[in-house]
Amino acid sequence: MRRLALLLAAAAAFALLPTQAVATDLGAIQRTQQVPPLPPTSPVSPNTPMSKPTPLQDSCPKLLESFKQRAPSSTEIVTCVRSEAPSTPVAKEAARQAIQGVGVQEAAPPAWCTEAAHMDGNWWFTRFDACRSWTATALVYEGAAYLGLIQSAVFEYVYTGGGTTGVAAYKAQISILPNLITPGVPPVVLSKELECTGACTRVDGGASTKPVVLMQPAQSEGGIITSPGIGSVAATEGKHVFNYVGAGTIYTEDLWSLFPVVRCDNALQGITGPGCVFYEYKPTLAYSYSRAFDFGVAMHVGWSLWSGLPGGAGSSTYLHRTGDADLNTKNRNRACPSNTPQNTYPRPEGYSCDEYPFASTLEGAWTASPPKDPPTPWPARTFDWCQLNWANTQVLDALSPLPGPAGFSRCNIPAQENTNGGQTLNNFYRDHRINAGDAFQVGVYA
Template sequence: MSKRYLRAAALAAAILSALGTPGIAQAGPRASDMPDRVAVKPDANARAALEAAARSTDQSPQRIGGSSMRAAGKCDPLSQAHGSETVICVTPLQSGARPTKAEVSQQTIQPLPDWCYDHAFDDWWATRTQMCMIDAWTVTVTRTVNGVVTPIGGFDYNGYNYSYTSADMSTWASQTEIGMYNPWGDIAGIQVSGASSCTGACINGGADFPSQPVVPGAFPGGEAFFTSTATTRGSEGRASTTLTYYFTKPGATPSTPHDVPTPDVRCDHKLPGNNTVAGCIVYGIAPVMTYSLTTPYPELAAHIRDAQATGIPGSPFGGSPLHRLIDPTLQQRNRDVACPDSLPRPPGKSCDEYPMASTWEGAATGVNNYSWRMIDEAQNSNGGNAMNTFYRNMRLLDWDAFYVGIVP
């Protein structure tokens, strides 16, 4: 077994041991039935390893959507009162105070990726193993007397939402923090607390999101860890997770629970080969395999560049994606069509086909839109090995989309 396999197995075992077997999560809780629950978290080493693994890829983020603002309802103090004259309402802002890494990084549970700040107030952005969203909200405290609703205090806040996983571990984490600004009026005693839930192929470890004061300069929040149930060989499963929080104030009706649903996570144990482990990725992100025109496979890169220039798919710069093909018999058919034995191979050269034989867009399984070229044999072989490593590291299953980018 490889060192990577042993490392991943050990880390997964540590996290699964820490999570234990809490029940499969139910639908998101209401404010009135969000119990105080001791969250089950991995130990510090396993948690750090999970976070480090999530940051280990060099993929650029993509906009994935799924904003919690879709679920934001209108604030109706009269219907929310439930016998209390004072009510807390939460409504969305189109854009909040632009955050900076320096303002937030020292307070966060886990530091947000640098690119998260570049895409503040623009929904969820994600790589294959990380997703982040900074959104903006306003809290208004109202008092109702004789049917007349009067705002008596409030504040704006940014929500710092981050979720991360690993391609060789079956666990992922989500966190949410509140950055308050523009306070006014009677907001004394306001606190925030939360809970976690998940649906699909997942086990919820519970949220570490105790009641905390909401004051300027602090970043109250919480985190939760989840583990996949799709861990047996050949299994695959998707899960959606939610952190739910609400605001309270002495003598006031709490706010309605505010859900922060993340885009889906997909976990599997389906990669081909024997030396694999279960792992998870952000579902719906098409990763990019990059080749350079200078090193170490310049002839391979030049062939792909020229092929994409003719309209063959796969370029991340406006082209349609390629899709992984795992069936070895179909892969061989693609090779036989694009690079038949009848093509002469000059000394030191071998036949390179694009799209690759390991894609559904290949010469036989695609639409007869392909290119071949004789290139340096070592570059062809080693470049192919690099592609196989990319498939494994990105957990690309059959029909998963990806791109091939060519850089100088």
């Protein structure tokens, strides 16, 4: 199936050539070094939000258990809260209204936060933004007698502002919209607060209260800052804590919502200054077949992924940055050794050798080769359009058996496009704060 997709893509690519007719037999399609066939594009869009399963909470069992230890008097208002996924049309519509309320604060959440698929009670996040839509149901008691409930749509938005802000901080917004209050529930007040654990300090977002009124949202925004020293990393966990308090209340159980872990660092290779990311998110480096700037790199990466090498967007494999200049050099020298007086490793005029996986990753030609200097080096591959005919290098075309994930690829491509592709990679490392050991994937798109 992958070969058929590759050949169909090849037919589309050669349709652009005035002298190239699409062959009736796909296997007979001719290729040229100047315009090789395009491999399939990556199946997953770059930087699609990922989900972090978020356990639902329920503070009510603890409250009811407390009744056994000390029965409240008949005049005391007692509350507890449980979290649920928005499951009914009414709950989902209330969640959307809660999201709209957040938009009037300092920063509006990204559009994907409002998509139904991302309103399931779990955290959804990218490298810089995290959203959660859920339902909070507060049970209200007078003494031990149940009075009714308050149901609210809750929307949370946490964001870092990007990986190159120069500030080790992030912000958190919350909007709580009561959309159902059953008859018999006495007036209560919503109390909420932003908290954090780890090497962090809260800025704004302190304890605040607001009377609970049907369809009137309670909103707030606060910040969390850290101070990682040069070369250090700080991981923090923030959370929103809230409860409902009625007149005469002496006991209530809090409910809290823990954010995805935010990593702030001042240790990014080649960059001076801190920044913060949701480090559990593994971003995607995107190349494009329609971008002349680094087209040769896009072609080589696309063919490399098609041949089975790791790190493709949507796959179960990843690349990991080394963060070590010496390892990068060893990877590069093994994949693309310098030419010799005997012209052992020739490059055409104006071309240079490109390698995949990238030399700056642990999957590179030397670091991924067990052991580090084996008698038989990690197998090398290239492609029939790469103008590379070196010893110990398997040459593949669209009909070749796929070698799979073991090994590396090398290919001669226009030198300027090779340089530009490296710039694209370095910009990606910077913008997404890819530190040593961080995982990422690579996609090639139309």
